[in-house]
Amino acid sequence: MRGIYVHVPFCERKCPYCAFYSRAADRHSVEGYMASLIRSIEGFGDKVQADTLYFGGGTPNLLGAENIAEIISSCRKVFVLDNAEITLECNPNSSGLALFRELKDCGVNRISVGVQSLDDSELEFLGRLHDPAQALKTLEAAKQAGFDNVSADLMIGIKGQTAEKLDASIAELAGCGVSHLSVYMIKVEKGTRFDSDDVRSRLMEEDGLADLYLAVVDSCERHGFMQYEISNFAKAGMESRHNCKYWEREEYIGFGPSAHSFYKGVRYCYPDDIDGFISGNCAPVITDPSPDAFEEYVMLGLRLRKGISLEKLESFELPVSRYRRIISLAERFAKAGFCSIENGYLSLTPKGMLLSNSIITELLYD
Numbered sequence: 001m002r003g004i005y006v007h008v009p010f011c012e013r014k015c016p017y018c019a020f021y022s023r024a025a026d027r028h029s030v031e032g033y034m035a036s037l038i039r040s041i042e043g044f045g046d047k048v049q050a051d052t053l054y055f056g057g058g059t060p061n062l063l064g065a066e067n068i069a070e071i072i073s074s075c076r077k078v079f080v081l082d083n084a085e086i087t088l089e090c091n092p093n094s095s096g097l098a099l100f101r102e103l104k105d106c107g108v109n110r111i112s113v114g115v116q117s118l119d120d121s122e123l124e125f126l127g128r129l130h131d132p133a134q135a136l137k138t139l140e141a142a143k144q145a146g147f148d149n150v151s152a153d154l155m156i157g158i159k160g161q162t163a164e165k166l167d168a169s170i171a172e173l174a175g176c177g178v179s180h181l182s183v184y185m186i187k188v189e190k191g192t193r194f195d196s197d198d199v200r201s202r203l204m205e206e207d208g209l210a211d212l213y214l215a216v217v218d219s220c221e222r223h224g225f226m227q228y229e230i231s232n233f234a235k236a237g238m239e240s241r242h243n244c245k246y247w248e249r250e251e252y253i254g255f256g257p258s259a260h261s262f263y264k265g266v267r268y269c270y271p272d273d274i275d276g277f278i279s280g281n282c283a284p285v286i287t288d289p290s291p292d293a294f295e296e297y298v299m300l301g302l303r304l305r306k307g308i309s310l311e312k313l314e315s316f317e318l319p320v321s322r323y324r325r326i327i328s329l330a331e332r333f334a335k336a337g338f339c340s341i342e343n344g345y346l347s348l349t350p351k352g353m354l355l356s357n358s359i360i361t362e363l364l365y366d
């Protein structure tokens with residue numbers, strides 16, 4: 001089953017590490033964006049079924065409940081959205097109980113909160129607009145509004161972060177009723193304000209970060225959040241249905257500047273151009289007209305803890321020598337503790353996930 005993604009390209013202020021496409025919201029741009037967004041959703045030619053709708057960004061809560069309700073209702077006109085998981089990303093400093101109640105009324109049933117850290121100095125370093133108390137209050141408000149599917153983002157890799165401190169934060173989030181965690185290793189993206197030697201000197205070295213990641217995986221699991229993807233952990237049954245579509249190579253249809261799609265075997269995206277999107281001069285562009293199904297299955301599937309199915313691998317009808325090479329490499333990686341081959345699945349261990357790019361490259365290419 002496919003998913004729908006809506007990119008909301010507005011933020012109050014750009015965080016210094018962030019490379020996602022967004023800019024400051026003003027009334028004129030939001031109105032123009034809404035008109036173009038509704039036009040592009042309602043102009044989508046196929047009335048197909050979807051079971052997830054994801055508002056990502058940017059900071060989708062800045063649109064307010066009325067606009068979110070209008071977008072959901074447009075999606076319902078065009079797509080058959082039965083029993084859909086409807087997620088909205090939000091930031092702690094700009095959302096609260098009143099907004100969550102309205103969002104609940106308009107059909108949102110999953111909230112993802114950009115907590116990032118529960119430490120004052122780390123939040124300051126990350127240039128966030130909230131403090132730990134506000135983050136906890138927002139999670140509390142989501143619970144009070146009746147959301148039982150709440151995710152929190154955390155970032156790791158700042159010097160001074162320790163396994164013990166992160167364990168305490170994860171325990172605190174579990175205590176607030178959070179049912180899902182996304183834990184990202186900070187990466188300095190080119191062209192962001194973080195792209196400086198000063199910032200790099202305040203980030204952890206590779207080895208220390210690898211140890212911290214393994215400790216976090218362990219800590220998440222001790223607090224009931226089972227790892228199901230490199231960066232994602234969930235209580236039983238609370239995995240993000242929408243995000244799983246990316247790794248399971250299911251279809252998704254994106255709307256809004258910078259939104260990506262995978263539909264009818266083609267990958268395409270809207271350009272990073274809010275003004276072009278508003279003026280209607282910014283049609284989606286094809287990024288890959290015929291993605292390689294086998295390569296994508298391996299690359300995306302090995303991000304998942306459950307891994308890739310050996311039966312499915314065989315179904316790609318690879319030359320026998322290529323299939324054998326993959327299996328013999330995987331056996332070597334398994335001996336070294338980087339992957340496992342069990343019950344017909346090849347999967348990376350947490351230690352292997354730290355080297356996922358090199359392992360996948362080795363498996364795929366001679």
Ligand code: SF4
Nearest residue numbers: 011014015018057058
């Ligand atoms: S609020 Fe989120 S999307 Fe916006 S700049 Fe910060 S990290 Fe990026």
